[in-house]
Amino acid sequence: MRPLDFLVNLVRWTAFVLWSLFWMSAAILWRLLFTRDPNVTLSWARRFWAPGVIRCTGCDLRIEPGFVPQPGTPYVFVMNHQSMFDIPAAFVAIPVNIRFVAKKVLRAVPFLGWYMMSTGMIFVDRRNREQAVRSLEQACAKIRSGISILAYPEGTRAPQDGPILPFKKGPFVMAIQAGVPIVPVAIHGSSRLLPRDSLRVTPGPVRIILGDPIPTAGLTQDDREDLIKRVRDTIIDLNLKLGGPGGDKTQAIARPGFEGQAHLLPPRPAGQQAHIA
Numbered sequence: 001m002r003p004l005d006f007l008v009n010l011v012r013w014t015a016f017v018l019w020s021l022f023w024m025s026a027a028i029l030w031r032l033l034f035t036r037d038p039n040v041t042l043s044w045a046r047r048f049w050a051p052g053v054i055r056c057t058g059c060d061l062r063i064e065p066g067f068v069p070q071p072g073t074p075y076v077f078v079m080n081h082q083s084m085f086d087i088p089a090a091f092v093a094i095p096v097n098i099r100f101v102a103k104k105v106l107r108a109v110p111f112l113g114w115y116m117m118s119t120g121m122i123f124v125d126r127r128n129r130e131q132a133v134r135s136l137e138q139a140c141a142k143i144r145s146g147i148s149i150l151a152y153p154e155g156t157r158a159p160q161d162g163p164i165l166p167f168k169k170g171p172f173v174m175a176i177q178a179g180v181p182i183v184p185v186a187i188h189g190s191s192r193l194l195p196r197d198s199l200r201v202t203p204g205p206v207r208i209i210l211g212d213p214i215p216t217a218g219l220t221q222d223d224r225e226d227l228i229k230r231v232r233d234t235i236i237d238l239n240l241k242l243g244g245p246g247g248d249k250t251q252a253i254a255r256p257g258f259e260g261q262a263h264l265l266p267p268r269p270a271g272q273q274a275h276i277a
Contacts (some may be wrong), residue, residue, distance in 0.1 A: 012201050038119045058201070061206050063092070074147060075180060081156065093185070163246060183213050189206035207243070
């Protein structure tokens with residue numbers, strides 16, 4: 001990286017960190033002093049924090065015409081994952097408050113963990129099965145009460161310009177159990193703006209689109225595999241529409257031990273049924 005590029009990149013990251021600390025601190029203090037409603041401070045991420053991050057990075061975020069969520073209606077938004085930048089992009093593109101199911105370890109991170117707790121994010125300890133099940137039940141209860149969840153079922157960020165990876169089952173279990181529609185969301189370009197395993201920000205266009213909701217009412221967990229494939233196929237088609245690489249529609253469901261490794265999956269023995277990660 002040339003010295004000038006390094007300096008510009010440093011300025012961008014400094015602006016991002018200061019901007020994020022300001023809004024997280026403001027949200028935490030506002031919750032402590034003025035309101036018990038987490039939706040107020042959560043909306044600040046969508047209205048103020050995320051647009052500021054987009055300006056800091058020099059991103060040209062293009063929200064393509066698509067589905068418009070109805071305020072007050074709960075959804076499970078399912079999105080392909082290319083970059084850390086996907087989070088602010090989603091906050092701007094989705095015009096309703098959204099929450100995440102996050103790793104429990106993030107709760108202990110100063111400012112970030114405090115902010116996530118104050119806005120009602122859901123924490124899961126994947127190493128503790130009983131706690132993970134309780135967290136899933138908690139998430140379903142919150143969804144039924146009217147909140148919306150955003151999930152990245154690939155479980156990791158795809159390589160730069162890489163295909164959409166197989167999906168894990170968690171968000172689909174929640175959607176079926178809560179009986180709310182799944183909204184497929186596709187993004188393309190964020191892996192070039194901020195690649196995985198890199199801190200170099202390269203300004204450029206990022207495109208995002210919300211597909212039509214896919215209903216889950218009346219479905220059972222026996223329908224889960226078909227639902228996963230339907231949602232993933234839709235996201236692949238939307239990603240291709242944005243100019244992205246799409247993905248292999250024959251590898252819809254992540255196998256245990258092979259999450260995030262779509263191109264390394266060995267052939268499944270004939271007659272062996274799919275396992276869901």
